Amino acid sequence: MSLVGRVIRAAAALGIGLSVTLRTMFRHKVTVKYPVERLPVSHRFHGLLALPIDPETGNDRCIICFKCERICPDRCIHIEAEGKGKERVLSRFDIEMDKCCYCGLCVEVCPTEAIVFVPHYETSTYHRGRLLYALDDLHAAAPKEPVATGIIKRRRA
Amino acid sequence: MALRTEELMLNMGPQHPSTHGVLRLVVTLDGENIVDVQPDIGYLHSSVEKMMEYRTYVQNVALTDRGMDYLVALNNEEAYCLAVETLAGIEVPERARYIRVLFNELNRIASHLVWLGTWGIDLGATTVFLYCFREREMILDLFEKVTGGRLHHVYYRVGGVYADFPEGWVEECTGFLDYFLPRVDEYHQLLTANPIFLARTRGVGVMSRQGAIAMGASGPVGRASGVAQDIRKVAPYEVYDRFEFDVPVETEGDCYARYLVRMEEMRQSVRIIRQALRGLPGGEIRARVPMTMKAPRGEVYVRTESPRGDLGMFLVSDGGETPYRVKIRAPSFSNLYALTEMMKGWKIADVIAILGSIDIVLSDVDR
Numbered sequence: 001m002s003l004v005g006r007v008i009r010a011a012a013a014l015g016i017g018l019s020v021t022l023r024t025m026f027r028h029k030v031t032v033k034y035p036v037e038r039l040p041v042s043h044r045f046h047g048l049l050a051l052p053i054d055p056e057t058g059n060d061r062c063i064i065c066f067k068c069e070r071i072c073p074d075r076c077i078h079i080e081a082e083g084k085g086k087e088r089v090l091s092r093f094d095i096e097m098d099k100c101c102y103c104g105l106c107v108e109v110c111p112t113e114a115i116v117f118v119p120h121y122e123t124s125t126y127h128r129g130r131l132l133y134a135l136d137d138l139h140a141a142a143p144k145e146p147v148a149t150g151i152i153k154r155r156r157a
Numbered sequence: 158m159a160l161r162t163e164e165l166m167l168n169m170g171p172q173h174p175s176t177h178g179v180l181r182l183v184v185t186l187d188g189e190n191i192v193d194v195q196p197d198i199g200y201l202h203s204s205v206e207k208m209m210e211y212r213t214y215v216q217n218v219a220l221t222d223r224g225m226d227y228l229v230a231l232n233n234e235e236a237y238c239l240a241v242e243t244l245a246g247i248e249v250p251e252r253a254r255y256i257r258v259l260f261n262e263l264n265r266i267a268s269h270l271v272w273l274g275t276w277g278i279d280l281g282a283t284t285v286f287l288y289c290f291r292e293r294e295m296i297l298d299l300f301e302k303v304t305g306g307r308l309h310h311v312y313y314r315v316g317g318v319y320a321d322f323p324e325g326w327v328e329e330c331t332g333f334l335d336y337f338l339p340r341v342d343e344y345h346q347l348l349t350a351n352p353i354f355l356a357r358t359r360g361v362g363v364m365s366r367q368g369a370i371a372m373g374a375s376g377p378v379g380r381a382s383g384v385a386q387d388i389r390k391v392a393p394y395e396v397y398d399r400f401e402f403d404v405p406v407e408t409e410g411d412c413y414a415r416y417l418v419r420m421e422e423m424r425q426s427v428r429i430i431r432q433a434l435r436g437l438p439g440g441e442i443r444a445r446v447p448m449t450m451k452a453p454r455g456e457v458y459v460r461t462e463s464p465r466g467d468l469g470m471f472l473v474s475d476g477g478e479t480p481y482r483v484k485i486r487a488p489s490f491s492n493l494y495a496l497t498e499m500m501k502g503w504k505i506a507d508v509i510a511i512l513g514s515i516d517i518v519l520s521d522v523d524r
Contacts (some may be wrong), residue, residue, distance in 0.1 A: 009352060016350045020343050021284055030291050042298075044305040044320070071448060073216035103219035103311040108319070109448055117305065 052142035061114035068106035098131040178519030222309040226521035234313040253317035262426040268464040276513040317443030358412040362499040362511035373491035376466025382410035388462035412514040489521035
C-alpha cells in the first residue's frame with residue numbers, strides 16, 4: 001500500500017475511534033467520587049456479619065446450636081456457652097473477620113436467623129486486633145432492621 | 158563476515174505489571190529476537206487441591222471460588238458441583254440448571270471483558286479498558302443482587318443454587334443485554350478498525366493446529382488455531398444442549414484470531430442468556446441435600462467449558478464427608494505452556510501482546 005493510502009486509512013481509523021469516545025462523552029456518567037459519594041449496595045450484599053437484637057426479648061436470637069461454627073470453611077467463628085438448660089447463655093461469640101471469606105454459609109444454616117449480613121463493607125483497619133469482633137461488637141454492628149437473612153427459609157415458608 | 162552475537166537471558170517478572178499476575182518468564186534473547194521462553198510458575202500456589210481434602214463437600218464450594226481462577230468463580234463452582242452431583246447421583250431441579258447456565262455465561266462475558274480491557278492496556282489502548290470495566294461493573298451489580306458477592310459468590314450448591322432472583326432482576330438482565338450488544342460493536346470500532354492494533358496482533362504469535370493439540374491448548378486459544386472443540390457442544394453438561402449457539406473457530410492461530418474468537422464468544426453468550434431467560438422454568442431451585450452430605454465411594458471426572466478452556470474436575474471419594482482426592486485440570490496451565498511455541502522467533506516487544514492474548518490467570522495456573 002502506498003504511503004498516501006496508509007495515511008488516509010490511519011486518519012479514517014482515528015476518526016472512527018474518536019467518534020466512539022465523543023459519543024461516550026455525552027452519555028450518562030458512570031463514575032462516582034468515592035469517599036464523598038457512595039453507590040448503594042444490594043440488600044443481599046455479603047458485608048459485615050452481625051447479631052441483631054430481637055426487640056421482643058432485648059437479646060439476640062442465638063440458641064447456641066454451634067451450627068455456624070461447624071459449617072464455617074475458615075473456622076473463624078468461636079462460640080462458648082455457660083450454664084445448663086434454660087439458663088444457658090453465650091459467654092463468647094467471636095468472629096475473626098480477617099479470616100472470614102464472606103461465603104454466607106453461617107447465615108444459611110442458622111435456624112433462627114440470629115446471624116445476618118449487613119451491607120457495610122469498609123472494615124479495613126490499621127490494627128489486626130480490631131478485626132476480632134466479639135459479641136458486643138456484633139450486637140453493635142447490627143442495624144435496627146435486619147437485612148440479608150436466610151433467604152431459603154423465607155422462600156420455603 | 159557475520160557479526161558474532163551472544164545470547165542474553167532476561168528475567169521478566171514475577172513482579173511485572175504486564176504478566177497479569179506473579180508469572181516469571183525466562184526469555185532468551187538474540188538481540189531483540191526471542192530464541193526461547195520458559196514460563197516459571199508457582200508464585201501463587203495455594204494448594205487448593207490439598208485444602209479441599211480437609212473440608213466437607215459443602216464447604217469446598219467456597220474454596221473453588223478463590224483457590225482456582227478468581228475471575229470466573231461461578232464456572233469453577235459449576236465444575237465442582239457438577240462433579241459432586243455426578244458422583245452422588247443428585248438430581249438438580251430444572252430451574253437451577255437454567256440459572257446455572259445463565260450465570261456461567263454472564264461470568265464468561267465478565268471474564269472476556271477483563272481480558273479485552275487489560276490486553277488493550279498492554280497494547281496501548283487505554284480507552285477500551287475503561288469501557289470494558291464499565292460494562293463489567295454492570296454484570297457485577299447483577300451478580301451482587303442475586304448472590305450477594307461481586308467476585309466470590311458461593312452461590313451454587315451441591316444440588317442446585319442458593320437463592321432465586323429478586324423481583325425485577327430478569328428485566329434488569331434483559332436490559333443489560335440490550336445495552337451490551339451495541340457496546341461490542343464499539344469495541345470493534347475502537348480496536349478492529351485501528352491499524353496500530355492490527356499491526357501488533359495480525360500474524361503475531363502464530364500457533365499451528367498441530368501445535369495447539371500437542372500442547373493441550375483448549376478454549377479460545379485452541380479454537381483460534383482451528384481446534385473446533387467446545388465442551389458445551391461435544392459433551393453438553395447442564396442444559397447446554399437445549400440452546401442454539403455457534404462456536405466461533407478461526408484458523409490463523411495468531412493474536413488477532415484469538416481476539417476475534419473471544420469477541421464472538423461474548424455475542425454467543427448473550428444469545429444463550431436470552432434463550433435461558435426466555436425458557437426459564439418455574440419450580441424448585443435446590444434438591445434436598447443435607448449440609449453434612451456424604452458421597453458414595455468412587456471417582457468421577459467431569460469437564461466443563463470455562464472461559465479459558467477445558468476445565469476438568471477429578472474427584473475421588475472414600476465414602477466420607479470430605480473428598481479423598483481432588484485434581485483440577487486447569488485450562489490456563491496448558492494454555493500457558495503453549496506460550497513457548499507461539500513466541501519463538503518474535504521480537505521482545507511482542508512478548509506482552511502474545512502473553513496477553515492467551516488470557517492466563519495465575520491462580521488458575523498454580524492452584
